[in-house]
Each structure stands twice: as structure tokens, then as C-alpha cells.
Amino acid sequence: MKISEVKAGMNVSIEAEVIGIEAPREINREGRVLRVANALLRDDTGTISLVLWNENIDKIKEGDFIKIDDGFCKTWQDKLQITLGRNGKLTVLD
Helix, strand or coil, rough: CCHHHCCCCCEEEEEEEEEEEEEEECCCCEEEEEEEEEEEEEEEEEEEEEEEHHHHHHHCCCCCCCEEEEEEEEEEEEEEECCCCCCCEEECCC
8 A cells, every 4th residue: 555545544554654754742641641642654656744652763773674463543633643552563674
């Protein structure tokens, strides 16, 4: 699947390049402190935001090519974003 084909509500499996990562921030959700960061992904059809939580933040860096299997696309503040959710898997490609 290409980024240009991604729509809100879809399960997503894509390969893309990480072109930017925001600094992680901490949030308090139901008494637990969690880390969250947004990464910007690019393929030959466009860009999209990837939301990373906790240990997944440390798995990637700018310039990495990654594969996301069984991610989920939703809209946040009128922009599409991919999240791994409960079933998604993030793999850094060689």
C-alpha cells in the first residue's frame, strides 16, 4: 500500500522512509505516565504522520526505512495519522 492510498478507518501495511521525528513528550493517561512522539513518513506518493508510543519511539531514527504491518489510520486535528494500535508491528528494514 502507498501513502496516497491511506484513508481514515483503514488497516494499514506500508513501507516508508522516516524523514523526521519530534521530541518525545510525556502524558498522563489514567494514572500512567506514557511517552509519545510523532514521526513523519514519506514514500514516492506522499507523507503521513506516524504516532509512536513508549519503546517504539527508540526503535527508529531519521533516515530509516520502516515497515508497518497491521497499523491503523485515523484523523487527528483534520490530518491523517497512522498508529500501531494493539495489533500493529513496526520493523526497521535493512
